[in-house]
Amino acid sequence: MADGMSSFWGPVTSTIDCCEKNYAYSTYIAEFYNTISNIPCILLALFGLINAIRLRFEKRFTVLHISNMILAIGNMLYHATLQRAQQQSDETPMVWEMLLYMYILHSPDWHYRSTMPTFLFLYGIVFAVVHSFVHLGIGFKVHYGILCLLCIPRMYKYYIYTKDASAKRLAKLYVATLFLGSLCWLCDHLFCKEISSWLINPQGHAIWHVFMGFNSYFANTFLMFCRAQQREWSPKIAYLMGVLPYVKVEKPKAQ
Template sequence: MAETISSFWGPVTSSTECCEKNYANSSYIAEFYNTISNIPTIILAFIGLINALRQRFEKRFSVLHVSNMTLAIGSILYHATLQRVQQQSDETPMVWEMLLYVYILHSPDWHYRSTMPIFLFLYGAAFAVMHSVFHLGIGFKVHYIILCLLCTPRMYKYYIYTEDVLAKRLAKLYVATLVLGSLFWLGDRLFCNEISRWPINPQGHAFWHVFMGFKSYFANTFLMFCRAQQRDWSPKVVLLMGILPYVKIEKSKRQ
């Protein structure tokens, strides 16, 4: 919700705002609920990181969980300040994260192991520079959607070749949280004028953050299961405290 207001962070300079009243709860936080709603993502990514390190998964998964945390922290900075410079700290990690997914999903088929990681790294660095200089708007969104579409067929292929019922459930939870989060995001964007007249704002964008945190966790866990199968690590999905699924593996002594 755009407002002309001066606060601790100064006037709003970001090119995009959500349907939450600015500085309604604190003069230090522009969008309070959109800021704190990133905390579940950080917690879930930290749990995933601990699991990846403890069981000695490949470093790519540790980097992926760290990228989830980095994205959430960038989103906190952006929504807390609504400054253009912090907007980059939210949007650029979104692209970097998708490049990591491209790498993890497609790396088993690469014949030249070092070529694609180097290309993706340089591509991500070039995008960061371009986005910082030119402040890509619709171009950023289209670019992000294209990267998501590049991952979709491969994700579906992993799903149909997975026989484990609990692993398939992870993929279904990934899709369900993605769809629900997207619906909340669309509602917040499309019906902001109507929502602004309601006595209580449902905070659709904040729910988007929460659902995206779970979406990333379920996607990462599913991909860890698939990779463990490729490496013959006898993966199985178990529940942490009977609630949160994670992947448990059994490596051979030689590994």
């Protein structure tokens, strides 16, 4: 939300300016709450990354957790500067991450193992180049929404074939955080004028970031459980300090 205050980064050049007063706390951070709200996503992805490496999951899961961290950092840069170049560092990783999810969801049953990753890699490169030169606007949102929808049938298939109640709870938490986060984002976007007149801004977009950080973590953990089950590692869901779920496995001695 532009307010005419001076800033280190200069005038806003991004195509989206959320419902938070710009440079309210620092001349170096355009949207303070929208910036720091990415920290939980980074910490959750880091914990997931450590667990994936410790349990020796395939590199695709390592890349997945790292991509969550890259996306959060790109989002921080975008909200901290509100510059078009940094907006690119947020939106392009969003698409790349969804392509990675598509690969992980379908890779166990893909018969031509080099074809799919090659296609998705080239698709991601072409998108990045086009998006850097052409302002897609609503087209980007539609494109990203389609990629998300393409993942749903496969996620549902994993859900119905999973018998473990704790793992199913992860999938439900994934849906719940997605719904609640989207609701916060929508309210912040549609009712910005009304919210701006309130004494306290609830920072709906920042809350969306927090929810989506947990959303990504729940999705990743659920997929790790399903993959461990496919590899007959006898996975179980444990809880860090009785709160944060993570995957534990018991690999056969041969592995």
